Amino acid sequence: MAPTPRQLAREHTMREIVRIGRAQLATVGPADLSLRAVARELGVVSSAVYRYVSSRDELLTLLIVDAYDELGDAVDAALADAPDGPRDRLLAAARAVRTWGLRAPSSYALLYGTPVPGYAAPADLTTQPGTRVVLALVGIMVAASEAGGLRPPQREVPNGVRADMERIRAEFGLELPAGALATGFQLWSGLFGLVSFDVFDQWGPGTLTDRDGFFDYQVGLLGDLVGLA
Amino acid sequence: MAPTPRQLAREHTMREIVRIGRAQLATVGPADLSLRAVARELGVVSSAVYRYVSSRDELLTLLIVDAYDELGDAVDAALADAPDGPRDRLLAAARAVRTWGLRAPSSYALLYGTPVPGYAAPADLTTQPGTRVVLALVGIMVAASEAGGLRPPQREVPNGVRADMERIRAEFGLELPAGALATGFQLWSGLFGLVSFDVFDQWGPGTLTDRDGFFDYQVGLLGDLVGLA
DNA sequence: AGATTGCAAGAGCAGTGCTCACTTTTGTGT
DNA sequence: ACACAAAAGTGAGCACTGCTCTTGCAATCT
Numbered sequence: 043m044a045p046t047p048r049q050l051a052r053e054h055t056m057r058e059i060v061r062i063g064r065a066q067l068a069t070v071g072p073a074d075l076s077l078r079a080v081a082r083e084l085g086v087v088s089s090a091v092y093r094y095v096s097s098r099d100e101l102l103t104l105l106i107v108d109a110y111d112e113l114g115d116a117v118d119a120a121l122a123d124a125p126d127g128p129r130d131r132l133l134a135a136a137r138a139v140r141t142w143g144l145r146a147p148s149s150y151a152l153l154y155g156t157p158v159p160g161y162a163a164p165a166d167l168t169t170q171p172g173t174r175v176v177l178a179l180v181g182i183m184v185a186a187s188e189a190g191g192l193r194p195p196q197r198e199v200p201n202g203v204r205a206d207m208e209r210i211r212a213e214f215g216l217e218l219p220a221g222a223l224a225t226g227f228q229l230w231s232g233l234f235g236l237v238s239f240d241v242f243d244q245w246g247p248g249t250l251t252d253r254d255g256f257f258d259y260q261v262g263l264l265g266d267l268v269g270l271a
Numbered sequence: 272m273a274p275t276p277r278q279l280a281r282e283h284t285m286r287e288i289v290r291i292g293r294a295q296l297a298t299v300g301p302a303d304l305s306l307r308a309v310a311r312e313l314g315v316v317s318s319a320v321y322r323y324v325s326s327r328d329e330l331l332t333l334l335i336v337d338a339y340d341e342l343g344d345a346v347d348a349a350l351a352d353a354p355d356g357p358r359d360r361l362l363a364a365a366r367a368v369r370t371w372g373l374r375a376p377s378s379y380a381l382l383y384g385t386p387v388p389g390y391a392a393p394a395d396l397t398t399q400p401g402t403r404v405v406l407a408l409v410g411i412m413v414a415a416s417e418a419g420g421l422r423p424p425q426r427e428v429p430n431g432v433r434a435d436m437e438r439i440r441a442e443f444g445l446e447l448p449a450g451a452l453a454t455g456f457q458l459w460s461g462l463f464g465l466v467s468f469d470v471f472d473q474w475g476p477g478t479l480t481d482r483d484g485f486f487d488y489q490v491g492l493l494g495d496l497v498g499l500a
Numbered sequence: 501a502g503a504t505t506g507c508a509a510g511a512g513c514a515g516t517g518c519t520c521a522c523t524t525t526t527g528t529g530t
Numbered sequence: 531a532c533a534c535a536a537a538a539g540t541g542a543g544c545a546c547t548g549c550t551c552t553t554g555c556a557a558t559c560t
Binding site: 046047048076077078079088089093097098 | 547548549550551557558560
């Protein structure tokens with residue numbers, strides 16, 4: 043059945059709300075995102091937006107999903123253009139994350155900063171898009187492993203951790219030994235630790251002058267850590 | 272000159288405000304911290320607290336400094352009780368950071384989460400206490416280095432990064448080669464990446480069952496990365 | 501055409517940060 | 531001991547927020 047004009051209008055308004063919300067985020071930061079401001083921008087009285095979005099938190103959820111998509115797309119695009127070597131691919135993906143974060147700090151904060159107070163993003167909506175980046179990272183490792191370019195980690199994996207890794211490996215169908223998968227988690231949190239420090243300016247002021255070079259170097263270290271050739 | 276009663280009262284009130292603010296943080300999260308609520312708790316009308324704190328942001332700054340102190344103390348205390356080996360000391364420090372973060376997520380968020388919108392914490396007040404933890408981490412590396420228990424990193428340090436490292440080495444009087452210092456930064460952001468993922472529940476739900484063991488293992492990997500014996 | 505459904509408006513509530521004119525308290529210098 | 535000035539506290543008020551509820555209007559379906 044063809045969508046009725048009303049449905050079309052509704053979807054359009056929905057997209058407008060998300061678009062305006064994202065635009066607001068570019069200037070104010072997640073905590074200050076105002077539904078009333080969105081309503082004003084939309085040219086409508088404040089209570090009207092509640093027809094579309096049941097609360098501010100729900101708008102935030104929409105924006106979180108939107109941001110995850112954008113970030114995932116950015117990484118995928120970077121990987122599509124990247125050369126074949128695992129190190130080049132890792133660097134491309136990492137740079138994409140950092141570039142996106144620096145370009146849209148508030149959106150980045152929405153995903154990897156302080157969770158909004160007393161509000162847990164509905165896992166069913168946000169978990170899946172949130173895994174795209176880490177799956178891309180692990181994908182690089184899997185490819186390297188299959189090509190014989192992945193040094194197995196020295197450190198022994200304790201049993202509790204090993205059990206978790208085995209389960210995850212099965213769940214996602216990853217052709218990766220438990221030890222390597224465990225280092226993959228380090229790659230994940232390590233990368234976002236780096237980007238967060240950069241986006242949130244957590245290295246002291248004036249500590250680093252060559253931040254681009256510094257980032258690339260640190261990503262190289264992460265590559266060493268996971269045993270890329 | 273002896274402090275006048277008024278100064279004493281003022282200092283006491285100041286401490287009370289910080290104490291109440293910290294208590295609020297335990298329940299609401301940085302963005303929802305309310306000066307009016309602090310005033311109520313203090314048993315005073317809302318405008319009165321402006322005699323002590325010029326704005327909500329200034330209160331946040333006070334709380335940031337307070338949190339840095341607390342975290343620094345926690346790490347120092349853990350290191351004081353830790354055995355001699357660098358790996359044990361690293362683990363002790365890392366666990367202290369994590370434990371503190373899990374116990375006071377909002378305070379942790381204040382330091383390592385999204386910076387409060389449009390408000391840059393005055394560097395002169397927050398930078399110094401913010402360096403305590405990283406200095407402790409680097410201190411572990413220096414001690415290991417002097418004891419001959421620090422493998423030099425393989426990866427070559429590019430010139431721009433090397434220059435920054437040399438400058439920082441001089442500024443803080445660190446007896447550490449530039450390459451090792453660079454890996455120290457990875458240790459820094461890597462540790463806080465791990466803790467942030469843990470405190471903010473960024474590993475998906477149900478992904479990890481043995482989070483304590485996982486953390487210890489990952490810290491071990493970070494130890495490998497910086498070349499601890 | 502008439503009934504139903506969806507959308508928007510506007511008033512209103514409780515809360516926020518912050519300012520300002522004012523009163524009360526308090527410490528001190530004469 | 532008393533007056534005076536500085537500091538502390540008050541309460542009203544402004545502009546803003548999220549959110550609810552009732553009301554009027556318009557498009558859609560039967």
